[in-house]
Amino acid sequence: MIIKRTLSFVAAAAVSMSAMAWQPSGKVECLAPADPGGGWDFTCRSVGNVLQDLGLVDGSVQTVNMAGAGGGVAYAHTVSKRAEDNKLLVAASTATTTRLAQKQFPGMNADMVTWVGALGADYGIIAVGKDSEYQNLSELMAAVKANPKSVKFAGGSARGGWDHLKVLIAAKAAGADKLPSIPYLSYNNGGEAMSQVVGGQVDAFTGDISEATGFLESGDLRVVAVLAEERLPGKFSHLPTAKEQGIDAVGPNWRGFYMPKGASEEAKSYWVEAVDTLYASDEWKKVMKSNGLIPFHPPASQFDEFVRNQVQDIENLSREIGLLK
Amino acid sequence: METLGFLMDGFAVALTPYNLMFALFGAFVGTLIGCLPGLGPANGVAILIPLAFTLGLPPETAMILLTAVYAGAMYGGRISSILLNIPGDEPAMMTCLDGYPMAQKGRAADALAVSAIASFAGGLIGTIGLIMLAPVLAKFALTFGPAEYFALFLLAFATLGGITGKNPMKTVVAATLGIMISTVGIDISTGTQRYTFGVLELYEGIDFILAIVGLFAISELLFFVESRMGRGRDKMNVGKLTLTMKELMMTIPTQLRGGVLGFISGVLPGAGASLGSFISYTLEKQVVGKKGKFGEGDIRGVVAPEAGNNGASSGALVPMLTLGVPGSGTTAVLLAMLISLNITPGPLMFTQNADIVWGVIAALLIGNVLLLVLNIPLVGFFVKLLSVPPMYLLPIVTMVAFVGIYSISHSTFDLYFMVAFGVAGYFLRKLEIPLVPIILGLLLGPEMEKNLGHALVLSDGDWSVLWASPLAMGLWIVAGLGLILPYLVGPLLRRRMNAAMKESPVSD
Numbered sequence: 001m002i003i004k005r006t007l008s009f010v011a012a013a014a015v016s017m018s019a020m021a022w023q024p025s026g027k028v029e030c031l032a033p034a035d036p037g038g039g040w041d042f043t044c045r046s047v048g049n050v051l052q053d054l055g056l057v058d059g060s061v062q063t064v065n066m067a068g069a070g071g072g073v074a075y076a077h078t079v080s081k082r083a084e085d086n087k088l089l090v091a092a093s094t095a096t097t098t099r100l101a102q103k104q105f106p107g108m109n110a111d112m113v114t115w116v117g118a119l120g121a122d123y124g125i126i127a128v129g130k131d132s133e134y135q136n137l138s139e140l141m142a143a144v145k146a147n148p149k150s151v152k153f154a155g156g157s158a159r160g161g162w163d164h165l166k167v168l169i170a171a172k173a174a175g176a177d178k179l180p181s182i183p184y185l186s187y188n189n190g191g192e193a194m195s196q197v198v199g200g201q202v203d204a205f206t207g208d209i210s211e212a213t214g215f216l217e218s219g220d221l222r223v224v225a226v227l228a229e230e231r232l233p234g235k236f237s238h239l240p241t242a243k244e245q246g247i248d249a250v251g252p253n254w255r256g257f258y259m260p261k262g263a264s265e266e267a268k269s270y271w272v273e274a275v276d277t278l279y280a281s282d283e284w285k286k287v288m289k290s291n292g293l294i295p296f297h298p299p300a301s302q303f304d305e306f307v308r309n310q311v312q313d314i315e316n317l318s319r320e321i322g323l324l325k
Numbered sequence: 326m327e328t329l330g331f332l333m334d335g336f337a338v339a340l341t342p343y344n345l346m347f348a349l350f351g352a353f354v355g356t357l358i359g360c361l362p363g364l365g366p367a368n369g370v371a372i373l374i375p376l377a378f379t380l381g382l383p384p385e386t387a388m389i390l391l392t393a394v395y396a397g398a399m400y401g402g403r404i405s406s407i408l409l410n411i412p413g414d415e416p417a418m419m420t421c422l423d424g425y426p427m428a429q430k431g432r433a434a435d436a437l438a439v440s441a442i443a444s445f446a447g448g449l450i451g452t453i454g455l456i457m458l459a460p461v462l463a464k465f466a467l468t469f470g471p472a473e474y475f476a477l478f479l480l481a482f483a484t485l486g487g488i489t490g491k492n493p494m495k496t497v498v499a500a501t502l503g504i505m506i507s508t509v510g511i512d513i514s515t516g517t518q519r520y521t522f523g524v525l526e527l528y529e530g531i532d533f534i535l536a537i538v539g540l541f542a543i544s545e546l547l548f549f550v551e552s553r554m555g556r557g558r559d560k561m562n563v564g565k566l567t568l569t570m571k572e573l574m575m576t577i578p579t580q581l582r583g584g585v586l587g588f589i590s591g592v593l594p595g596a597g598a599s600l601g602s603f604i605s606y607t608l609e610k611q612v613v614g615k616k617g618k619f620g621e622g623d624i625r626g627v628v629a630p631e632a633g634n635n636g637a638s639s640g641a642l643v644p645m646l647t648l649g650v651p652g653s654g655t656t657a658v659l660l661a662m663l664i665s666l667n668i669t670p671g672p673l674m675f676t677q678n679a680d681i682v683w684g685v686i687a688a689l690l691i692g693n694v695l696l697l698v699l700n701i702p703l704v705g706f707f708v709k710l711l712s713v714p715p716m717y718l719l720p721i722v723t724m725v726a727f728v729g730i731y732s733i734s735h736s737t738f739d740l741y742f743m744v745a746f747g748v749a750g751y752f753l754r755k756l757e758i759p760l761v762p763i764i765l766g767l768l769l770g771p772e773m774e775k776n777l778g779h780a781l782v783l784s785d786g787d788w789s790v791l792w793a794s795p796l797a798m799g800l801w802i803v804a805g806l807g808l809i810l811p812y813l814v815g816p817l818l819r820r821r822m823n824a825a826m827k828e829s830p831v832s833d
Contacts, residue, residue, distance in 0.1 A: 035733065038667075065735060069528030070511075073736075076525055102516075106523050152783060160516030185779045186513040188669055195673050201470045201783070214677075323516055 022266030024087050026059045031090040033074030035067045040091035042291070043255050047089075047119065050283045056274045071096050072105040079112045083260050086267035089116065094253040097307060098162050101314035102324060114268055115307045116257040117275035120288050121296030122208040124166040124227035124251030125239070126153075129197050130220055132204075137225035137245045140204065141174035148181040154202040156190035156211070160323040163190075163206045166227060166251040168317055170242055173249040180321045194221065208253055209236060210292040227251035232294055254296050256303075272300045328460050335683025338385055339691055347382070347390040348688050352695045355397020359404070360707050361718075362411040364545065366398035366638070366655040367761065371541035372722055374534060374662055375729020384666040385681045389688040391662055392642075395655055396448060396692045399598065399638045400700055403440045403631055404707055408433060416598035416634035419606040423619060423626025430622050434704075435568040439624055440631040441700035442573065443580050447632035448693040450584030451591065451639025455646075456686060458592070459675075462647040466672040469648075471779035472791050476800035478773035481650045484593075484807035485762050495758045502758075503766020506531055514778040526738045533661045533767050535730060535743045540760050541658070542726050543747025548754070549719055576628045579609055583632025590633075591640020591652055598637040598653060605633025639689060646670060646682060650769070654761035661768055665733075 028051075030044035041063065048061030066074040074090055082088050090113075100110045126137060134140040134151075143150050155163030164184045171179060185202055187193040190211035197205040198220045205212070205221065209232065215221035225242040226232055227249050232239065242249040259271060278284050279297050288295070298306045318324040338344060351373070358369035373394050377387040402417030407424035420440065427436040469477070485496055509520045510530025521527040586608060587601035609629035610619050617623045641652035642659075649670040651657035663670050668678050675682055700707075730743050750760060777791075784790035792798050 067529070067733075068736065069525040072525045072528055104518075104528070106525070149785060158511055158513035158516050164516075183782045185782055186775075188513075189667075191673055191677055192669055192671075195467070196470075199467060199470075 022086070022264065022270050024057050024059070024267075024270070026087075028057050028059060028061045028087045028089070029085075030061050030063050031074050031078065031088060032063055032065050033067065033071035033091065033096075035065055039093060039255065040071070041065060043091040043093075043119070043257075044089075046287045046291070047257075047278065050278055050281065050287060051274065053283055054278065054281055056277060070099050070104065072099065072108075075105050075108055075113070078258070078260055079108060084262035085260050086263045088263075089257045089259055089271065091255070092258050093255050094162050094310070096258075097310045098165065098314050101311045102160060102318050110307060110311045111261075113258040113261050114263065115304045116259055116268075116271050117279070117300055117303050118254040118256035118296055118298060118306075119275065119279055119284070120293035121252035121254040122210045122292070123232060123294055124163075124253065125205075125207060125209050125212055125223050126167070126170060126225045126227070126242075127194075127197070127205045127207075127212060127216075127221045127223045128203065129200055130222055131200070132222065134204075134224060136240065137170065137174075137242055137247055140224055141171060141176060141247060144171055144182060145174065145176045148176065148178040149183060151203045152183040152185060153204050153206050154185045154187060154193035154196050155206040156187055156193050158186050159184060160318060160321070161186070162251075162253060163193075165314060165317060166249075167204075167206045168321060169251055169313075170225065170227065170247060170249040172317070172320075173242070174247045179317075197221070209239075209294070213292065225249075228294075252296050255293065276300060328456060331460075331679060331683045332456060332687060334680065335685075335687035336691075338680050338684030339389060339687040344386050344389050344684070344688065345691070347386050348393045348692050349695055351390040351393025352397040352400075352692050352699060355394035355399075356401035356404075356696065356699060356707060357397075357710055358394070359398035359401020359417075360711060361401075362405045362409065364398075365402070365415060366395050367658050368541045368545050369394050369398040370655055370658045370662075371537050372545075372726065374658070375538055375542075375726045375732075377662070377729070378534075378733045379725065379729040381732070384668060384678075385684045387662065387666060388659075388681055388685045391659055392685050392689055393692045393695075395638060395659065396635070396689060397696060398655075399448070399635050400441065400444045400696045401707065402634070403444065403627075404437065404704070405711060407436045407440065407627070408708065408711070416602045416637070417630075418599070419602045419630035419633075420627060422606065422630075423621070423623050426620070426622035427624070427627060431564050432567065432622070434564045434566045435572075435624070436627050437704045438566055438568050438701055439573065439576065440627045441697060441704070443576065443583065443628040443631040444635045444700075445693055445697040446577075446580035447584040447587055447635030447637075448639060448689070448696070450581065450632070451588045451636035452686065452689045452693065454585075454588040454592075454636075455639045455643055455689070459643050459647050459682075459686075462643065463672045463675040466647050469672075469796075470794075471776040471783060472794065472797045473800065474776040475773060475780055475791060476797045476804065477648060477650060478769050478776065480800050480804040480807060481765065481769055482773075483804040485765060492757070495756075496762050499753070499758050499760065499762035500766040503763040503768075504770035505766075506536065506763075507767045507770040514775060526736065531742070531767075532665070532733075532739065533764065534665050534733065535739055536746050536767055537658055537661055537764055538726055538730060539743040539746025540750035540753075540763065542722065543743060544750030544754060544760075546719055546723055546726075547747060547751040572624060576625055579625045579628045580632045582608065582612070583629045584636040587633035587636025588640040591637030592643045593652065598634040598641065601637030601640070602630035602634035605629040605636075642689075646674065647672060649772070651765065654764070657761060657764045657768060661764065664768070 030048050032041040032044040034040045044063040048063055051057050051061055066077060078090055099105055128134050140151060153167045157163040167184060168179050171182060190207040194205050194215050196202045198215060212221055223239045226239045227242050229250055231237050231241055355369055358364045370391050373391060377390055403420045406412045406417045406420040407428050410421050410425040412418040412421055424436045485500055509527055512519050583605035586605045590601040590604055606629045609625055613625060617625060619626045641656045645651045645656040645660050651660045660670055668674060727740060730739055780790050792801055
C-alpha cells in the first residue's frame with residue numbers, strides 16, 4: 001500500500017513536471033450516462049473539478065450527459081464509436097454492473113471496456129419503521145426463513161434492480177430458500193419507498209445509506225443492518241453491519257469509471273494512476289465527506305476482477321430468481 | 326402558524342432577483358401566449374418547458390417560470406375574447422359573452438381593465454385557498470396506501486370526460502393511446518422490457534416531456550403554418566378608460582363569488598377552469614337576475630368568468646401538488662415537468678421539497694401582482710402583439726423547442742421522436758381527438774399499474790383489498806359518480822357554453 005501511494009505520488013509529481021510518456025492534452029471528456037442531477041452526473045462533475053484542481057489534466061474536463069437505457073446508450077457509444085479514445089472517461093456504478101449482468105445492454109458485456117477504478121461507495125441498508133416488531137436483521141431474516149411471504153420489502157429500483165438484489169443477497173446469506181417468493185415492491189425512488197415503510201404500509205426498506213439520512217435523523221426509521229464489511233465511519237458508526245449479526249452480506253454501490261477498451265496502454269495506466277492520486281487527495285476526501293460517500297477503493301490491480309465478480313454474482317442471483325433464463 | 330412560516334420561506338425563494346426575473350418573464354410570455362387565439366395555458370407551458378431546459382434552470386426556478394406562464398395565460402385568454410370575440414383559450418369562452426358586446430359599445434378598455442382586476446381577485450382567492458387547503462390535504466394523503474391510490478387514479482380517469490369530452494369515445498381512445506405509450510420500457514414490477522424491440526433508446530420508456538412538447542407545441546406550429554401563415558390581424562383600437570371607482574366597487578361581490586366558485590371547481594379533479602368560469606357566470610346571472618343586462622355588455626358578466634377561471638387555475642394545483650393527480654390539462658403538463666425534474670409530486674413533496682412547493686405558491690402570489698401591474702398599463706402592447714404576423718413568432722418557438730429538447734438528453738433520437746409526436750398530434754387534432762387525456766394516460770397509467778401491483782402483493786393476491794378501506798370505497802363511489810354525471814349534466818352545460826363559441830380552442 002505504502003509503495004502504491006508512493007508510486008502514485010511519484011506519478012502525480014511526474015505529471016506536473018510533464019515527464020510522463022503520455023498525458024492528456026486539451027479537453028478531456030467525462031461521459032455521464034444520465035440526465036444532469038443524478039449520481040453519474042455528480043461523479044463526472046466532481047471528479048472533473050478535482051482533476052483540474054490537482055493539475056492532473058492541463059485542459060478542462062467536460063461533462064457530457066448521454067442518458068438512455070440506464071447507461072446502455074453511453075455504453076454502446078463507448079464500445080462502438082469511441083473505442084480508441086484516450087481522453088474519455090465514463091461514469092459507472094453498481095447499476096452498470098447490474099444491467100450488464102442481467103444482459104440489459106443487448107449484445108454487450110463487461111469485457112468490452114476497461115474498468116479504471118472506484119472512488120467511493122454508498123452502502124446498502126435494510127431498515128424498518130420505528131414501531132416494527134423486528135429489532136435486528138437476524139429476527140427479520142428468521143421471519144423470512146419461516147415464511148418467505150411474511151416480510152414485504154420496498155425499494156427504489158425496479159424488480160431485479162440493485163435495491164431488490166440487496167434483499168436477496170442478505171436473505172441468501174442468512175440461508176433462506178424460496179428467494180423468488182420474497183415480496184418486493186418497487187417505487188420510483190427511495191424516498192417514496194421509505195414513506196411507505198414509515199407509514200406502516202410495507203414492512204422493510206431496502207436502499208442506500210445516503211437515501212435514508214433524513215428519516216434516520218428524525219428517528220422514523222431503524223436500520224437493522226448495513227451491508228458493509230465493517231461499520232461505517234462518522235455519524236453512522238452506531239449502525240450494526242449484517243456481518244456482525246452472522247449474516248455475510250455486503251452490498252456496496254460503488255462509483256467509478258470505465259474507459260474505451262482500445263485506448264493506448266499508456267493512457268490506461270495514466271488514468272488508473274490519476275484515479276489513485278485523486279482518491280488519496282484531501283480535495284477528494286472533502287467531496288466524499290460533503291456528499292456522504294464512504295471510502296471504497298479496491299487497488300487498481302484488483303478492480304477489474306472485482307467488477308467481474310460482481311457481475312458474476314448478480315448474474316447468478318438473477319438466474320435464481322428467474323429474471324434471467 | 327406553521328404554514329405561514331413555510332410561506333415566508335417560499336417568499337425568500339421566490340423573491341430572489343433571479344427567480345423574480347423569471348416570474349416576470351413567465352407572466353409576460355404567458356399573457357402573450359394566452360391572448361393568441363387557440364393557444365391555451367397547456368400549450369403555453371408546453372412551449373416554455375424546452376426553454377427551462379435550454380437555460381439549465383434549477384428546479385424551483387423552472388417551476389416558478391412555468392407557473393407564472395400558467396397564471397399569465399389565464400390572464401391573457403381574456404384579451405382576444407373581449408376584442409375579437411374569439412376566446413384565447415377554452416376557459417375564456419364565457420368572457421366573450423359580455424366582453425365583446427362591451428367592446429362593441431366602445432368600452433373595450435374598461436372591459437380589459439376590469440377583467441384584469443377580476444383575474445387578480447380570482448387568482449388571489451384561489452392561491453389563498455391553495456395555501457390553506459394543500460398542507461392539510463398533503464398530511465391526509467400520507468395515510469393513502471396502494472389501494473387508495475389505485476382508487477384515486479381510477480377517479481382521475483373516470484372524470485376525464487369532464488375535462489375534454491365532446492365525444493366520450495374519443496376521450497377513451499386518447500387515454501388508451503396514452504396508457505399504451507406509457508407501457509414502453511422496463512416494467513418496474515417484473516423487471517422485464519416491454520415493447521422496446523431491442524432499441525436501447527426505448528429501454529427507459531418514452532419521456533413524457535417529448536410527448537408533451539411534440540403533441541402541444543409542434544402540432545400547434547403545424548396548425549399555424551396551415552391556417553394563419555403570413556397574415557396578421559388588423560390593428561385594433563382599445564379606446565379610453567372610462568371605468569369609474571363606483572363601478573369597480575359594485576363588482577367586488579361578484580369577484581369574491583367568482584373566485585371562490587372557481588377555486589372549488591378547480592380542486593375537483595377533471596372539472597378545471599372551464600367549469601369554473603361557466604359556473605361563476607351562470608351563478609352571477611342568477612344572483613343579479615333581471616337587474617343585470619347579461620349578454621349585452623354587463624360589466625359583471627366579464628368579472629364573474631374571469632374571477633372564476635383564475636380561481637380555478639390555482640385550485641387545480643391542489644390535487645396536483647398534494648396527490649400527484651392533476652386537476653386539469655395544464656396541471657398535467659406541470660406534473661410531467663416536476664417528474665422530469667426528479668421530484669415526486671404528492672404528500673412527500675411538502676416535506677422533502679418544501680422550498681419548491683412554497684416557492685411556487687409564493688411565486689403565484691407575486692405573479693398575480695405582477696400580472697395586474699403588467700396588464701393594466703401594458704394592455705395596449707398586448708393588443709398590438711395580437712396583430713404581429715405569426716411568421717415572426719413561429720421560428721422562435723420552433724427553435725426553442727428543438728434546442729430545449731436536445732439539451733435535455735443530447736440525443737437526436739429524441740428530436741425525431743418529438744417531431745413524430747408533433748405530426749401525430751396534428752392528425753389527432755384533425756380527428757378531434759383531445760390531447761390532454763393522452764398526457765394523463767401517459768402520466769397516470771404507470772402509477773395506477775404500479776399501485777395495483779403493490780396492493781395485490783400486500784394482500785397476497787386478494788382483489789377485495791382494492792375496496793376494503795372506507796376511504797378507498799369512498800373514492801370508488803366518487804369515481805362512479807364522475808363517470809356517470811358528465812353524461813347527465815355534461816351535454817346541458819356544453820350546449821350553453823358552446824352557444825358563445827365560434828372558434829374551437831385546443832385544450833383546458
